[in-house]
Amino acid sequence: MEVTELFNVNLSPTTSSIFSTTWSEDGRIFVITENGLHVLEMLPDPRSVTPYVNLHRTWVSLPQFRPSENVGIQANDVMWELDQDEVYQMIMDVNLTPKLPTAKTHPCIVVQAAWSPGGVLRNNRCALGVMSNFGAVSLHASTNMQWELYTDISRQWLEMNQAEWNKEKLVDDLRANFHTLKERVARIKTTSFCWSDLFLLDSTKFELLITGQASGCILFWRLELTGAARVKPSLALTLDTDLKKISSLHWSTVGHNKGVLLAGDHGGRISSYVLLVSREGLECKHRAEVWPHADRLTVSHIATLPSPRGAVFLATKGTFLVALRLDNFGAVVTFTAQQVGNLNITGVCSLGDDVAMVVTQSGCFSEVTVHTTGSGEMTTSIRQLATDKNLTHWAAIGLSISHNRAFCAVAYRLCKAYDHLIRREPGQIAFFKLPHRKDSFTLLRDNPTQELTHYWDHVEAVRLQNISDGFVQGLEFATDHDDLEKYSPYQLRLAAVVLKMFVSLTDATENKDMIQLMRCRLRQMQLHVFVMYLCGRIGQLVDRWRSGLPLSPSDLDSLGLSRLWLRGSAARRDLTGEKMSALIEGTLGLPQVPGETREEFCHICRGGCPVESHRHSSCPAGHLLPRCSLTMRQCSIVPYMVCTICSEVALADVVVEGEDNPRCIYCETLFVIDEKVGSVAMTTANLSKSSTRLGQTDPVLEGRPKEEITSTDTL
Ligand SMILES: [Zn+2]
Ligand SMILES: [Zn+2]
Known part of the structure; x- marks a missing residue:
């Protein structure tokens, strides 16, 4: 020992x-x-x-x-x-x-x-x-x-x-x-x-x-x-x-x-x-x-x-x-x-x-x-x-x-x-x-809490182990099932973390096809996590309305946008698995709530835009705004929150019960106010100028390029 x-x-x-x-x-x-x-x-x-x-x-x-x-x-x-x-x-x-x-x-x-x-x-x-x-x-x-x-x-x-x-x-x-x-x-x-x-x-x-x-x-x-x-x-x-x-x-x-x-x-x-x-x-x-x-x-x-x-x-x-x-x-x-x-x-x-x-x-x-x-x-x-x-x-x-x-x-x-x-x-x-009697990956796989929240020390231990061994632990687990529906939500999140490690550690020039395949799989995994989260959220909001509790204007906006995306986007049509289809079908069958958003308008030019991507909104005039990863609403005001691990953004007014700040749905870390821009008054026009560059990076691997949104040359 x-x-x-x-x-x-x-x-x-x-x-x-x-x-x-x-x-x-x-x-x-x-x-x-x-x-x-x-x-x-x-x-x-x-x-x-x-x-x-x-x-x-x-x-x-x-x-x-x-x-x-x-x-x-x-x-x-x-x-x-x-x-x-x-x-x-x-x-x-x-x-x-x-x-x-x-x-x-x-x-x-x-x-x-x-x-x-x-x-x-x-x-x-x-x-x-x-x-x-x-x-x-x-x-x-x-x-x-x-x-x-x-x-x-x-x-x-x-x-x-x-x-x-x-x-x-x-x-x-x-x-x-x-x-x-x-x-x-x-x-x-x-x-x-x-x-x-x-x-x-x-x-x-x-x-x-x-x-x-x-x-x-x-x-x-x-x-x-x-x-x-x-x-x-x-x-x-x-x-x-x-x-x-x-x-x-x-x-x-x-x-x-x-x-x-x-x-x-x-x-x-x-x-x-x-x-x-x-x-x-x-x-x-x-x-x-x-x-x-x-x-x-x-x-x-x-x-x-x-x-x-x-x-x-x-x-x-x-x-x-x-x-x-x-x-x-x-x-x-x-x-x-x-x-x-x-x-x-x-x-x-x-x-x-x-x-x-x-x-x-x-x-x-x-x-x-x-x-x-x-x-x-x-x-x-x-x-x-x-x-x-x-x-x-x-x-x-x-x-x-x-x-x-x-x-x-x-x-x-x-x-x-x-x-x-x-x-x-x-x-x-x-x-x-x-x-340890058990290695870190086994502990993560058998994690009784089914949450990554308090287990980041083991995730880091796995990463360091991978670097010293030159071999990615848990890759077998992450690529085990072709059918992603066989994974539980926790397993999907863990597998996504492992794939991220694999993609970063593998030489992209030598294993081009392999990397491409893994990135695609990673994107698919995150989409599964997102859809499961979104259906749960729509269900919650509709339940609240049914039991007579009031929904705020932002809740109604979020509910409408989520439903529009679920109904119309091309990405979600790729989800053809039995469980996913049933989940989406069931969610879309829930009754409409009076006052929920039925059409999206760009926050900058007020032009109508179709709800296509769940990561950003884009209008015909070319404005590209990041979406809050928890509510799908356009993120155009400061301060906003970020996930320090995957750079996902969320609006600062999102509240969850029992905790001060909500958690990122992909990695389960607490969102924090992005302090780099907290004190800077930024107009939506400035944000839009920089956000046109959003599309140039791979949103799955790079996360939201917050450096670009907040860099001083755009202010
Ligand atoms: Zn616009
Ligand atoms: Zn995250």
């Missing part, structure tokens, strides 16, 4: 913390660096022929906020009457360090970050929480491909405390003030944080952000999910604990509106808190000491490992991995501790039930399996996984695994004295293929 490196991306500035990378539910990865975070988003593209995954890189900069400078007492004022020990104490803590005129101030450094669960932001997106060495926690959200502050928890906490402190009167004793300063800093400084899962209570959706303070106090912030660009959290609960400097927090949902919070500290102890969310608020029901030994092995990370016998918690302490199983009251039922590798553990991820992958600073991968005996005792077994990556000079400092475990990503830090002029990129994130 080997973990094979696929490709890597160099990063700068250097990465600093351990557990420095995590994969989010919405397919993004962050990598912690000293003064901010790199966020990499996978942009899958079946037509790409590059041997790496296309990654969109954004940067989250760290707010330069030092809460400890605003606690009402300045370190500079109190330092004059302290003992040597106390002065050293001040210098050792960045939050207490006096500002000296000759010395540089400490820079703000990112020390911890965490993704929220999906759905905190619009479009099922995740927010990003970031914590600095000054103990400031801020939440960030991406809009228009830029990261903006979502909320500043630490500033809010500081303001709440400042209101209290302003009422207190300071004594005229520098030593007493020094102690007050230390107390206030410990209260204000966050040393660890985590997110809860989403809650639903009385149709209000919310989320908890949990911060552990240096004083040992745990704060629970409630964030209501409104979809707005900013959020104002409210403090739901303050929990005093006897932990000293909380170093890691972990939330795990254990029942309806019930969860267990595990908190570990710098001294090595771990405690558990069982919390219940109700209409009355948040309440701590039970607390227990899970690891009472202050063994001085800092608890650097806690994670959940799913298991059929009840979840296992994995706590990382230096080189040791502690596996714990808790009862309903948060008390330990059974535990086991084992050393993994010879250097600090820097990344732990679940690989499935009872199995976790662990990476240590030396870069060595281990697979840890938790076994439960008949009597409930736990044991662990460790297996080293080999890797082909050359690890000289690199220290691994973080591990993350993609949604369906197709890839894992490891963050590395350069681990040798280096020449600044030569090494400009002292950090790296490398992507590996995980050793």
Whole structure:
């Protein structure tokens, strides 16, 4: 079993913390660096022929906020009457360090970050929480491909405390003030944080952000999910604990509106808190000491490992991995501790039930399996996984695994004295293929969800495999049946993706006939998908009208155009299969709705045009307008939406139930507003000038050439 490196991306500035990378539910990865975070988003593209995954890189900069400078007492004022020990104490803590005129101030450094669960932001997106060495926690959200502050928890906490402190009167004793300063800093400084899962209570959706303070106090912030660009959290609960400097927090949902919070500290102890969310608020029901030994092995990370016998918690302490199983009251039922590798553990991820992958600073991968005996005792077994990556000079400092475990990503830090002029990129994130029992294509074929939506990591894995093998996996599947009706809608979409890969990878000059044949087949497959979608949509709209619900003018337009195309177009007359004919026949037999469009007019010159193509409308004057791929209406206004994978377009006013944005019917990715033209006022005349070039590219393979529609020379 080997973990094979696929490709890597160099990063700068250097990465600093351990557990420095995590994969989010919405397919993004962050990598912690000293003064901010790199966020990499996978942009899958079946037509790409590059041997790496296309990654969109954004940067989250760290707010330069030092809460400890605003606690009402300045370190500079109190330092004059302290003992040597106390002065050293001040210098050792960045939050207490006096500002000296000759010395540089400490820079703000990112020390911890965490993704929220999906759905905190619009479009099922995740927010990003970031914590600095000054103990400031801020939440960030991406809009228009830029990261903006979502909320500043630490500033809010500081303001709440400042209101209290302003009422207190300071004594005229520098030593007493020094102690007050230390107390206030410990209260204000966050040393660890985590997110809860989403809650639903009385149709209000919310989320908890949990911060552990240096004083040992745990704060629970409630964030209501409104979809707005900013959020104002409210403090739901303050929990005093006897932990000293909380170093890691972990939330795990254990029942309806019930969860267990595990908190570990710098001294090595771990405690558990069982919390219940109700209409009355948040309440701590039970607390227990899970690891009472202050063994001085800092608890650097806690994670959940799913298991059929009840979840296992994995706590990382230096080189040791502690596996714990808790009862309903948060008390330990059974535990086991084992050393993994010879250097600090820097990344732990679940690989499935009872199995976790662990990476240590030396870069060595281990697979840890938790076994439960008949009597409930736990044991662990460790297996080293080999890797082909050359690890000289690199220290691994973080591990993350993609949604369906197709890839894992490891963050590395350069681990040798280096020449600044030569090494400009002292950090790296490398992507590996995980050793799987099944290959990615088999997983896609047997995909239980019958949707590609969350399976793009495996599609990319198949593509990379194809490039390295020079052989297209799944081609047999895609060309198996001559009769396309033998495929299910999901199988058709998957087969189309495979064919796209094949067409892009095959040399067109040598295999001209073959490529021609495959393109034709691909077009046919997409037509099948489209007709199935269209018939479903016509049926839905007619049903809505039948049950007395009103249809909007755009619905009536869409309904009429769909029916006109289905009745008259040449393309659909090629669909002679039994099932397809029956489906079309049945749909055309549905009653007409009063007011639906019976004739199409060009949006530019108002001239009548026959509904021929389902991809664009063309009028006798030569105007060619792309059609919305979901409603068939002419797409002549901005903003519009695009599918980032197949470049299909859709009108921005199309709504679907349950989701913020509709999905592309060919590849099932969410449509997004085309931000390249979102801010540009474009007239229909401009669009038409460029759209006359639409016909020159093969619409199936190239998708809609959006570059041409939006290129500046036509504006
Ligand atoms: Zn026209
Ligand atoms: Zn698409």
